[in-house]
Amino acid sequence: xxxQSKSSAVAGTFGRFGGRYVAETLMPAVEELAAAWxxxxxxxxxxxxxxxxxxxxxxxxxxxxxxxxxxxxxxxxARLWLKREDLNHTGSHKINNCVGQxxxxxxxxxxxxxxxxxxxxxxxxxxxVCAYFGLPCVVYMGAVDIERQQLNVxxxxxxxAEVVAVQSGSATLKDAINEALRDWVAHPLDTHYVIxxxxxxxxxxxxxxxxxxxxxxxxxxxxxxxVGRLPDAVVACVGxxxxxxxxxxxxxxxxxxxxxxxxxxxEGLDGRHAATMSRGSEGVYHGMRSxxxxxxxxxxxxxxxxxxxxxxxxxxxxxxHLFESGRxxxxxxxxxxxxxGVELLARTEGIIPAxxxxxxxxxxxxVLRLLATSRDPAAVLxxxxxxxxxxxxxxxxxxxxLGAAQGDR
Ligand SMILES: *Cc1c(COP(=O)(O)O)cnc(C)c1O
Numbered sequence: 001x002x003x004q005s006k007s008s009a010v011a012g013t014f015g016r017f018g019g020r021y022v023a024e025t026l027m028p029a030v031e032e033l034a035a036a037w038x039x040x041x042x043x044x045x046x047x048x049x050x051x052x053x054x055x056x057x058x059x060x061x062x063x064x065x066x067x068x069x070x071x072x073x074x075x076x077x078a079r080l081w082l083k084r085e086d087l088n089h090t091g092s093h094k095i096n097n098c099v100g101q102x103x104x105x106x107x108x109x110x111x112x113x114x115x116x117x118x119x120x121x122x123x124x125x126x127x128x129v130c131a132y133f134g135l136p137c138v139v140y141m142g143a144v145d146i147e148r149q150q151l152n153v154x155x156x157x158x159x160x161a162e163v164v165a166v167q168s169g170s171a172t173l174k175d176a177i178n179e180a181l182r183d184w185v186a187h188p189l190d191t192h193y194v195i196x197x198x199x200x201x202x203x204x205x206x207x208x209x210x211x212x213x214x215x216x217x218x219x220x221x222x223x224x225x226x227v228g229r230l231p232d233a234v235v236a237c238v239g240x241x242x243x244x245x246x247x248x249x250x251x252x253x254x255x256x257x258x259x260x261x262x263x264x265x266x267e268g269l270d271g272r273h274a275a276t277m278s279r280g281s282e283g284v285y286h287g288m289r290s291x292x293x294x295x296x297x298x299x300x301x302x303x304x305x306x307x308x309x310x311x312x313x314x315x316x317x318x319x320x321h322l323f324e325s326g327r328x329x330x331x332x333x334x335x336x337x338x339x340x341g342v343e344l345l346a347r348t349e350g351i352i353p354a355x356x357x358x359x360x361x362x363x364x365x366x367v368l369r370l371l372a373t374s375r376d377p378a379a380v381l382x383x384x385x386x387x388x389x390x391x392x393x394x395x396x397x398x399x400x401x402l403g404a405a406q407g408d409r
Pocket of ligand 1: 389
């Protein structure tokens with residue numbers, strides 16, 4: 001049975017999106033989490049501990065790198081800046097969220113951590129943080145994904161996590177999320193469920209955004225120190241939407257900063273894709289109301305993207321709201337263009353980005369075109385791209401696809 005919390009009309013909604021759509025049996029656990037999160041936010045000791053761990057163990061602040069050769073290759077006079085989340089421990093922004101949530105779980109007296117994972121990146125980040133804190137960790141993962149992502153399964157097991165194969169449905173990410181929610185219903189007292197993006201029931205979308213806000217806060221200060229101004233635009237890829245919300249958050253109240261989210265057009269918007277904004281419709285799933293790819297019976301559709309991290313049929317509710325209100329714009333980039341984005345950043349800046357991140361790189365010509373219509377042509381623009389992660393994990397896919405296209409050149 002699905003119950004909608006009375007309080008959610010106030011907290012945890014973004015326009016008509018968001019909310020708390022969970023089984024009645026789970027509502028007390030969700031409410032306990034929301035209260036604990038509010039309490040922790042008001043405790044300077046909690047936020048100071050997060051900051052210390054981010055500095056001493058994750059490697060923050062991450063640099064903001066100027067990308068002169070990338071700008072030259074794109075034929076633009078704009079100054080391009082790369083926010084280097086790829087340099088974090090474990091190679092992406094995901095660790096920022098995991099550190100905060102596991103620390104919150106400890107504060108709540110939870111003795112067991114569970115997580116869902118698609119390609120394994122969030123599973124690895126959660127298992128890494130659990131090892132650091134000495135907490136047991138169970139990761140739900142679709143059986144199909146386990147087959148596809150052997151290396152990440154090995155990493156999680158090496159870090160001491162238990163990886164549970166989910167056989168139901170299509171045996172992929174959306175089924176792993178359902179299984180993790182079922183585990184939480186069964187063990188609400190001793191277990192915390194670490195959701196990996198700005199999705200799920202309130203308080204997750206807000207909590208994960210706040211734990212990722214550090215990306216945009218650092219960016220703002222770093223760009224100010226470099227050029228003494230706000231960026232004209234911020235660009236980030238969108239799967240569930242956490243790296244984008246993290247870099248957007250501090251800029252949302254600055255109306256002169258244009259925000260661009262880039263989703264995965266997969267094989268094309270008329271084929272298999274993960275373009276929830278472009279092609280989704282409103283629905284209630286995974287504990288929230290948001291946009292989603294669904295069939296006429298409201299069943300979630302299988303998403304497709306060359307990048308596992310964007311391969312999700314939904315999106316966080318705050319993005320649905322930013323889209324509808326027009327505060328952020330959303331572009332879609334297909335698999336082929338993303339591969340060219342990997343190659344472009346590799347050859348111009350010496351950075352091999354994750355396939356997810358490459359969608360943001362590949363969207364830059366369109367971003368520049370859109371900005372040109374709205375900005376003074378004489379002005380020098382500053383554009384920040386969030387480099388959400390590094391491409392080591394994708395080398396197999398990249399080599400297979402680029403190798404096939406290039407022969408033995
Ligand atoms: C998981 C992942 C993403 C997508 O997740 P968001 O919640 O949309 O940020 C993007 N980039 C990388 C490198 C990832 O690992």
